[in-house]
Amino acid sequence: MQVNQPKDISNFHIVGINYKKTDAAIRGLFAINQDQYQQLLLAAKAAGMDDLFVLSTCNRTEIYGFAGEPGDLMDLLCTSANGNPQVFAELAYHKSGEQAIRHLYHVGTGLDSQILGDYEIIGQIKGAAKFAKAQGCIGTFLERLVNSVLQVSKLIKNETGLSSGTVSVAFAAVRLLEAKVTDIQQKKIVLLGVGKIGRNTCKNMMEYLNVRNITLINRTTAVAEDFAGQHGLQYAPYEEMDGVLKSADVILVATNAPHPTILKAHMEGTASKLIVDLSIPFNVAPEVRELAHVEVVNVDDLSKVQDETLQKRLNEVPKAMSIIEEHMEEFLYWFKMRKHAVVLKAVKEKLTEIHAREIKEQKNGAHYKLEDMEQVSSRIIQKMINLMAGKVRREAESDKGDQYIAMISEIFETGFNQE
Template structure:
């Protein structure tokens, strides 16, 4: 797919929102699911935009790609989501050229994550770019860049302690429970939504807190049944969700429904409860927070939990930045050489054309003689000199620069001073 814009690096942009300026509710309104992603890529093709991919997680929605104007990328995102485009423009950040490239390295290595060193983000980048490539929207530039980011992420994980220790939203939930609920072994716990985040949270709770009074509820009952069987837990059908919500003391919500599934009406006349909403967008109605006997914590509040692991990770940031700089410079060198390769190939084609033409003129239907080589070579050399001299003559204001460059390229040894 050929874009109408320049593939100059200055036209490579990243536009996005993240946890730094938006809360989870706003981010949820701009989250992009698989179907929306498909439509967005189709729209990008119709606008002749390429090298496009979207990264949509609980902490960010970002779109990367080449465009004449970053506003084109903003409109692609806003067209597919429910959020207000003016709000997105106000809250979003725009980075272009080398700054955009550096941002992707920092995102992919967990330096820009809400929890420093979060290694899960690299898998999300891999999935997002694979989908874009399958749909014909990932070109050579972006694919090379992403491969470099993947390599750097692996190096930083292996050569530094940036991702060492157990810190994630799931683990932060466990730390919260550890401090807030000292008698947690006596509490009834409910998980609704047995996806990756929900499973990780439950595993951490079992490993670190030793809890077992856990009930699982999931729209697809088989998923809850299988996970419950593996860990000796109880499961209940989704149709009994309201009943299970009322019975539980602690509720973890990790479902991915587009609208809230846990409502204030579920807790009328119920006992006090602690609810942790791990979903983006929120799956607990914000009005639940107004109930005096309910305490509600969401992912943004969880991510504020700091511990000694994060402090240790912070000390590893300088090492990670050195690795990023080294590999980013390698990528930029490849990009510049790639641009030069196009010019050098064009020069080679021009010389080949000139050579062929001279040979044909020399032959002129007759048998070619070895002594004619000197005449052909001389004419080719003179034509190249004429081309360069003509350019220098036409661009008088740049003539000194051109002559200095020619002098340097051919290493003539002539002192122009």
């Protein structure tokens, strides 16, 4: 009997780039959109890789999964992205095994975010994993790990002050507007792009800056119309964008299109403007910065916005780290016991096979009630499994647990090689 061996945790890797070593322009080249993501997952399955997902946000592009080498994941990612693989290799980081697992916990809880405590990242992880699962590329290991990260993120948000104050790029944009734009309630504001970041930014502007003179524009007009109706705002069809942009005082861009949406021609001959580009890759053409009357701020600039609660959040980091370590230990224990469970399942199947063979051999000659003997035999098998499982569980914290499993596997010839 051959047992399907669980994946070796040392082959779990994360490869990526983030804001720490790259600017937004470089990150934009390696951002993965929905179509690229789907093609990447199809390529992964064709290569026999079926437990991975990609996290692509304004601050990072990372791929998590099982592979023989981190370079296998890097090649997979770069094949789908628009950037130069050599540039990626020079700027990328990679971690394996427990370090890779810990990295995902840190990312998911905002400890590794450009704005410490950013809580939006956990929703992005959830969405990325959900998409990969729908394509058949999330296995038991990653599903369990992502669920653990989701749980830990919620615990840290509820039990610590790590996410107090400014916790997102969307809110940092509002703080920037508060500092730079006087009498903002009287200014004409245009929000281009009504996706998640755009909606969050808009809500923050209404709540914290008390602005209502906001015109929404979205490529799908019905989306802008619906959101505007819910919040008492204005909207304009995408086809009327040029005129609306020219009359605006403040423009927020959250379109996340593959190419610039706002061009130099849109801004020439207009009054002074502030443009906040929340998109990755940048959706404001570089030439716009050449115009003296236009100020452009991007996501990297937003990270410099200081929040008065920063020190409080920094003080909460040790508490968050403690929660992460506790739940990571539980996850690793589950993984270790899962390896044991595979062997025990194989042993049970082996005993059941023996039981069936003995019953068959005795059916013709012996005088007994077959039903009674089958019940007794089944109880014996389950008791043996329970005894072995209990012993392994008690010794799980020492090397003896692995030794017992290895011995059991050898005795019953399961074909499982205990790592």
